[in-house]
Amino acid sequence: MHRTQRRAPTTSKSVTKAMSALAEYDYVHDTVLVRVSHYLTPDQAAEYKAAVDTLK
Numbered sequence: 001m002h003r004t005q006r007r008a009p010t011t012s013k014s015v016t017k018a019m020s021a022l023a024e025y026d027y028v029h030d031t032v033l034v035r036v037s038h039y040l041t042p043d044q045a046a047e048y049k050a051a052v053d054t055l056k
Contacts, residue, residue: 027052 025036025045029052036048
């Protein structure tokens with residue numbers, strides 16, 4: 001894995017924290033990253049998290 005690939009999620013999170021319009025829900029399972037729109041409610045986003053948690 002290239003060094004910048006490991007740093008990208010940290011950079012992405014710091015950018016989204018700084019710009020609330022870009023805020024999103026990020027869920028990671030192994031090598032899968034699921035990004036869910038900030039337009040969803042926390043309850044709706046939790047449904048995506050539950051689905052990600054079932055991945056094998």
